């Protein structure tokens with residue numbers, strides 16, 4: 085789902101860059117000076133974890149714009165809070181674009197938004213609502229898994245829309261194609277979010293109780 | 298004569314180009330105990346990692362329990378060969394000590410009471426009764442090393458491959474361990490790599506490794522010469 | 529009398545509730561060499577990790593080079609105290625051995641020729657000349673342990689804290705290492721945790737740890753009694 | 760483990776490798792934007808871009824095969840556009856040509872950037888270019904932990920395979936879930952310890968590269984030339 089350079093028209097990629105920079109700048113401002121010695125390593129390890137997850141899963145399905153990636157944005161948001169997680173996701177995509185050419189530089193704004201911020205901010209909001217509504221001990225896990233699925237599907241929807249609005253593929257082709265593949269990929273995402281969180285809950289519950297920014 | 302391990306002309310080069318094994322010839326008989334000694338970086342670990350197919354021979358031949366080490370035979374070979382890694386952090390991956398020790402037998406289809414017994418017995422042997430509920434991450438180095446030995450003992454393999462079994466063990470438990478190994482050597486084929494020369498005294502055969510090569514089997518005078526030079 | 533390390537009533541409990549240190553009282557004079565011995569899990573590593581503020585006292589007091597161990601003094605304390613970790617994998621994180629050994633001096637602002645000399649000298653001392661270009665991940669256990677010692681030597685701290693410095697070293701290099709440590713102990717304050725009883729013979733004072741507690745300083749008869757019981 | 764895959768070609772000694780990372784970051788990122796903004800009809804400009812990139816490539820002495828392999832990342836999206844061709848009528852092929860040319864040229868720029876500077880140099884370059892500190896810090900940790908993670912993963916897999924012969928599907932899924940969770944916790948705790956050992960050796964959050972590079976005449980000449988070249992081509 086990492087859009088390369090050249091696949092978005094100028095209006096779209098500049099717009100997405102502007103949106104992403106605003107979100108990122110706000111996140112940086114919000115977290116500034118509130119990250120203790122402990123938080124930065126946790127952010128780093130989460131970034132690496134998500135990065136590795138995305139790398140190992142490349143080519144899950146390579147089919148018309150849909151190399152099925154695991155995103156991890158909801159997982160990051162549940163552990164760190166929406167803004168800190170946004171910074172983590174931004175770092176992941178920056179390194180992917182710079183070092184592995186996975187996603188382009190002009191398209192970076194769009195990629196950060198689709199695969200990062202939708203999950204960290206939208207997904208987190210959804211998660212906190214859902215886990216309030218559901219009863220019982222597993223509320224947190226189920227809420228996280230559900231919003232992980234939704235954030236993947238939404239990400240693919242946005243990605244398809246952006247490419248179509250740029251005029252490189254008709255809506256009728258890109259949207260059904262990408263969304264249907266990611267409805268499946270999202271299930272894996274949900275399962276992985278669920279198991280990782282369950283494990284963390286068991287072995288280091290203190291990590292789930294960090295301050296969420 | 299039945300050899301359970303037969304290596305001839307075995308060679309291995311790591312992906313970064315380090316030549317770790319040159320031309321290894323080694324034969325181990327059933328129930329023989331073998332100890333490899335040699336300086337850091339001489340290739341002991343690399344050789345041991347070949348014995349259950351974690352690394353595959355780049356050159357030469359290797360047969361374990363009469364089978365060539367290849368994808369097809371891997372399953373069978375691994376059910377016969379238990380490996381304890383040198384660094385215990387590499388060996389433990391389950392959430393609790395109990396689950397780590399139970400992992401092997403569980404996969405072999407053992408369940409219920411029998412499983413519990415096996416785990417309890419293995420933990421008992423390494424002196425860690427009651428540690429089952431702890432997380433393997435949250436142990437001292439020596440405790441981890443002991444758990445990693447228990448994970449292999451619980452599987453009851455015929456061939457035991459131990460990379461520095463006494464690494465990081467305190468001198469109190471080390472004595473018990475030497476006895477345990479001595480006992481295991483009576484009923485198992487055991488291949489050990491160790492810097493602990495006292496451990497090598499318990500083995501039937503001792504070989505000296507150096508720079509990716511294996512010496513001939515050391516005889517008593519050769520061995521005591523080495524020991525004396527290091528006192 | 530000047531004490532560079534003063535702990536009184538020190539206690540520590542890990543986040544999962546393991547009580548690792550109970551009530552530690554320890555004083556170390558400048559240029560004194562101290563060796564801690566004790567079974568696995570007795571708290572040696574936990575205690576050493578307090579000495580440069582990696583872990584913070586949960587109970588009791590700790591002063592290092594006359595300073596309380598707290599956020600404010602951390603930088604100064606760490607520039608005085610060099611720690612070699614028990615597991616070398618925790619200590620090596622740069623892409624090459626050279627960069628790993630250069631990391632400490634570089635952070636202290638040392639550059640150019642002087643940096644090169646320091647790194648070369650430290651690698652030379654641990655017997656790894658020419659290993660600079662290798663990746664730290666691609667070494668044998670003993671080689672890693674040697675590099676991790678070099679990373680601290682290159683910083684030239686006044687107080688050396690060594691957690692099992694001879695862990696995994698081959699008996700050939702181990703002799704050289706004992707000499708090196710003996711030499712370092714003449715000019716540095718050294719605190720060692722070790723299962724290697726021969727190493728404890730080199731130290732001015734030996735303490736026995738058990739179950740999170742520290743014994744009084746062992747005297748000669750007490751020490752030889754322990755040694756004999758373990759032979 | 761195969762860790763060098765990132766820094767594989769950054770130790771070559773060439774004109775491009777000797778440049779300060781800042782000059783490379785500025786010129787090559789700029790070039791990407793210019794390429795993407797160039798109207799597709801101006802084919803001669805794309806030829807000139809390709810030409811200059813080719814010259815820089817030769818000057819960098821990177822093996823061409825390595826660069827070619829990176830082009831797989833373009834595959835999935837190009838496929839999407841190809842699949843859309845039947846629905847797009849006349850202009851379809853032009854659009855395909857557009858995305859292929861622009862994405863390939865931009866890709867070349869990025870390959871050039873990443874394979875002529877080591878990761879630490881790049882980070883130092885971005886830091887000097889006033890990138891927010893928290894981003895630099897997280898990226899530098901991420902880079903370090905990545906290797907820890909890959910190693911941990913590799914060993915856990917070996918450890919599992921050594922002790923598991925015939926696993927049921929459910930069991931193997933459960934184990935996979937556990938391995939992922941364990942991978943996270945262990946890398947985290949390992950990362951904590953690595954971080955502690957970094958702090959023990961005087962780390963305060965600044966990345967200090969071994970050879971402190973400074974801008975030289977060559978850098979100025981190179982940046983000046985690249986600016987002139989891009990301006991001329993883009994108004995031509």
Ligand SMILES: Nc1ncnc2c1ncn2[C@@H]1O[C@H](COP(=O)(O)OP(=O)(O)OP(=O)(O)O)[C@@H](O)[C@H]1O
Nearest residue numbers: 311315317337338339340341342343666668669670
């Ligand atoms: N993953 C790796 N990649 C590249 N080279 C390696 C790797 N592991 C080990 N080596 C090299 O291969 C050689 C043999 O290493 P090996 O680990 O087998 O030594 P060893 O005899 O077990 O040493 P030790 O007593 O220190 O455990 C060494 O020179 C080492 O540097």
Ligand SMILES: Nc1ncnc2c1ncn2[C@@H]1O[C@H](COP(=O)(O)OP(=O)(O)OP(=O)(O)O)[C@@H](O)[C@H]1O
Nearest residue numbers: 435437438439542546548568569570571572573574
């Ligand atoms: N990260 C951790 N979380 C929880 N408990 C821990 C952790 N590390 C160690 N422990 C526990 O604290 C106690 C002391 O451990 P420590 O590592 O200090 O022992 P040690 O004396 O260094 O042992 P060894 O000789 O095996 O290295 C042990 O019971 C251990 O299980």
Ligand SMILES: [Mg+2]
Nearest residue numbers: 342383668669
């Ligand atoms: Mg070894």
Ligand SMILES: [Mg+2]
Nearest residue numbers: 437438573614
């Ligand atoms: Mg210890």
